[in-house]
Amino acid sequence: MNIAVIGLGLIGGSLLRALAGAGHQVLGFDADPAVRATARDAAARLPARARWQVTGTIRDAAAEADLVVLAVPLTALHQVLDALVSSGFHGLLTDVTSVKGPVREAVALRLSRAANPVVGYVGGHPMAGRETSGFASSDPALFTGCAWVLCLDNGVSLDDWLTLATLFTELGARVVPATTEEHDRAVASVSHVPHLVANALAACAADDLLALTLAAGSFRDGTRVAATRPELVGAMCGGNADAVREALDELRERLDQAAKALDQRDPVRAVREWVAEGHAARRAWPPDPGRPERVPAQADTLLRLGRAGGWITTVAPDRRTVTGFLPVRTV
Amino acid sequence: MNIAVIGLGLIGGSLLRALAGAGHQVLGFDADPAVRATARDAAARLPARARWQVTGTIRDAAAEADLVVLAVPLTALHQVLDALVSSGFHGLLTDVTSVKGPVREAVALRLSRAANPVVGYVGGHPMAGRETSGFASSDPALFTGCAWVLCLDNGVSLDDWLTLATLFTELGARVVPATTEEHDRAVASVSHVPHLVANALAACAADDLLALTLAAGSFRDGTRVAATRPELVGAMCGGNADAVREALDELRERLDQAAKALDQRDPVRAVREWVAEGHAARRAWPPDPGRPERVPAQADTLLRLGRAGGWITTVAPDRRTVTGFLPVRTV
Numbered sequence: 001m002n003i004a005v006i007g008l009g010l011i012g013g014s015l016l017r018a019l020a021g022a023g024h025q026v027l028g029f030d031a032d033p034a035v036r037a038t039a040r041d042a043a044a045r046l047p048a049r050a051r052w053q054v055t056g057t058i059r060d061a062a063a064e065a066d067l068v069v070l071a072v073p074l075t076a077l078h079q080v081l082d083a084l085v086s087s088g089f090h091g092l093l094t095d096v097t098s099v100k101g102p103v104r105e106a107v108a109l110r111l112s113r114a115a116n117p118v119v120g121y122v123g124g125h126p127m128a129g130r131e132t133s134g135f136a137s138s139d140p141a142l143f144t145g146c147a148w149v150l151c152l153d154n155g156v157s158l159d160d161w162l163t164l165a166t167l168f169t170e171l172g173a174r175v176v177p178a179t180t181e182e183h184d185r186a187v188a189s190v191s192h193v194p195h196l197v198a199n200a201l202a203a204c205a206a207d208d209l210l211a212l213t214l215a216a217g218s219f220r221d222g223t224r225v226a227a228t229r230p231e232l233v234g235a236m237c238g239g240n241a242d243a244v245r246e247a248l249d250e251l252r253e254r255l256d257q258a259a260k261a262l263d264q265r266d267p268v269r270a271v272r273e274w275v276a277e278g279h280a281a282r283r284a285w286p287p288d289p290g291r292p293e294r295v296p297a298q299a300d301t302l303l304r305l306g307r308a309g310g311w312i313t314t315v316a317p318d319r320r321t322v323t324g325f326l327p328v329r330t331v
Numbered sequence: 332m333n334i335a336v337i338g339l340g341l342i343g344g345s346l347l348r349a350l351a352g353a354g355h356q357v358l359g360f361d362a363d364p365a366v367r368a369t370a371r372d373a374a375a376r377l378p379a380r381a382r383w384q385v386t387g388t389i390r391d392a393a394a395e396a397d398l399v400v401l402a403v404p405l406t407a408l409h410q411v412l413d414a415l416v417s418s419g420f421h422g423l424l425t426d427v428t429s430v431k432g433p434v435r436e437a438v439a440l441r442l443s444r445a446a447n448p449v450v451g452y453v454g455g456h457p458m459a460g461r462e463t464s465g466f467a468s469s470d471p472a473l474f475t476g477c478a479w480v481l482c483l484d485n486g487v488s489l490d491d492w493l494t495l496a497t498l499f500t501e502l503g504a505r506v507v508p509a510t511t512e513e514h515d516r517a518v519a520s521v522s523h524v525p526h527l528v529a530n531a532l533a534a535c536a537a538d539d540l541l542a543l544t545l546a547a548g549s550f551r552d553g554t555r556v557a558a559t560r561p562e563l564v565g566a567m568c569g570g571n572a573d574a575v576r577e578a579l580d581e582l583r584e585r586l587d588q589a590a591k592a593l594d595q596r597d598p599v600r601a602v603r604e605w606v607a608e609g610h611a612a613r614r615a616w617p618p619d620p621g622r623p624e625r626v627p628a629q630a631d632t633l634l635r636l637g638r639a640g641g642w643i644t645t646v647a648p649d650r651r652t653v654t655g656f657l658p659v660r661t662v
Binding site for chain 2: 074075127128146147149174176178182183185186187189190191193194195196197198199200201202203204205206208209210211212213214215216217218219221222223224225226227228229230231233234235237238239241244245247248249250251252254255256258259261262263266267268269270271272273274275276277278279280281282283285286287306307308309310311327329
């Protein structure tokens with residue numbers, strides 16, 4: 001497959017490496033000339049069959065591609081989409097952005113204007129973030145075992161979806177079918193709100209020097225993602241504001257209950273009872289993957305699998321079935 | 332020094348190992364006969380000079396000790412103190428409990444009733460928790476580099492304090508002078524509230540199977556300490572309810588501001604600005620330790636050092652000075 005990767009940061013760079021390593025013809029582009037030079041140098045050190053090429057423009061990368069993967073931040077997306085549309089690209093498009101609603105809207109807006117409409121768009125999101133970023137941190141094994149959401153909204157071609165599911169499962173990812181709304185709600189709760197909370201915890205201790213010296217494991221881990229660049233946190237939380245607001249409200253209600261537990265006459269007992277639910281949930285995570293099952297490659301079946309916490313690991317060559325896992329709940 | 336360690340869980344067991352390894356005469360006791368047997372077996376596998384002994388009663392462990400270290404949970408403390416008082420022990424007493432106010436009160440109450448009053452009590456707290464517990468997880472190196480608060484309240488003998496500071500710095504700990512109130516306020520912010528938040532985050536995702544499958548690094552780290560046993564979280568947060576309530580209120584206010592940022596017309600920008608403070612605080616942590624300084628071993632000097640985020644690493648043999656570090660702030 002001829003694949004163009006636009007944006008060569010942590011995710012784009014890792015994808016460039018992984019796809020080239022899997023035998024695809026891969027072209028990469030990054031807006032930063034220094035990143036392009038680094039990516040070119042890295043390719044030159046590889047055996048010829050595992051090399052990628054780096055182009056000087058989006059047009060050169062995308063014009064002949066079967067698939068374009070957008071791996072740029074949400075803030076750069078509109079500009080890159082404009083360049084893509086004017087390049088004459090008319091293949092399959094996906095992205096790796098951490099919020100899916102705004103990308104779907106931006107793509108729909110551009111496609112309606114394009115002279116050569118993109119054949120298909122399937123929103124994607126590999127859950128493979130790290131607190132480090134940039135091509136220097138990229139790693140072809142980044143996607144091994146990682147959950148990779150592919151959005152299967154109404155109107156998305158199942159064939160396009162299965163093309164991407166095949167490609168990413170072959171890189172070792174666990175492909176999770178979900179709608180755009182389901183994705184954005186889920187990541188608000190398990191990724192975006194945890195980022196806000198980490199920041200709030202770190203800010204609370206900022207001026208207490210004794211506390212910062214006493215801070216140990218619970219502070220270190222609870223605030224780790226506060227080291228993420230503020231632009232990224234702003235883009236992902238602000239770009240998913242409605243779902244994040246809702247998930248944050250649920251967290252705030254739970255913390256209101258914690259405050260009430262502390263006010264009880266027997267706060268030791270009240271707090272112990274209050275923490276039981278979160279304790280059980282954390283002990284049951286990550287879920288036991290269960291046994292592999294073969295299920296029909298149909299949109300409703302796939303979405304049901306995703307809603308139940310499942311994922312797929314292979315697409316059958318005839319594309320009629322997929323092999324999926326449905327985790328076993330232990331609570 | 333003849334030292335008795337009462338309670339042989341993670342902290343008590345590690346202390347037993349570390350103190351015996353440092354050449355002290357160490358006796359251990361645990362209420363659980365199975366733990367006593369395990370601790371005896373572990374000692375038998377060591378060279379004679381590094382062995383500890385395990386006794387069948389608190390009395391046998393404490394009666395002749397110069398120092399007793401209480402390493403039992405807050406819930407067991409009253410009972411152990413009663414046994415200690417009736418054993419005739421009259422040496423120096425310390426503990427490793429994660430909340431210092433209630434222990435100080437419990438000790439004061441017992442001492443006023445005792446026929447043979449304990450000579451001195453200095454509250455202590457090594458910041459060396461792990462999510463694992465029990466003697467099986469104990470490790471003589473647990474205290475290397477760990478911040479170990481020793482409470483230097485009004486009425487505490489500086490000589491007793493320096494005895495313990497010498498002992499624990501010799502195990503590699505960074506001894507932090509603080510008052511009981513300062514300690515309880517600081518740990519509320521960097522340990523107890525992070526535990527509550529981890530539980531709330533885990534509970535919010537408990538019923539969303541898709542979210543649990545998408546949960547990756549930020550969820551894993553942000554909820555890690557929710558795996559701590561609910562009894563321990565109840566005891567430490569409930570036992571420090573006033574300070575935890577205050578620290579939790581500060582966090583809730585910050586999350587109210589996060590909710591407001593999400594409601595702005597430009598939530599991307601508003602969230603980015605809101606996270607800046609926590610981001611800077613986390614990037615500056617842990618603080619650069621600075622250079623060693625020799626300071627007078629006086630209560631007010633030591634407490635000032637602790638309030639400024641400092642710690643001590645050695646006590647001079649004449650006990651007139653200590654070597655301390657005062658971290659350099661980078662923000």
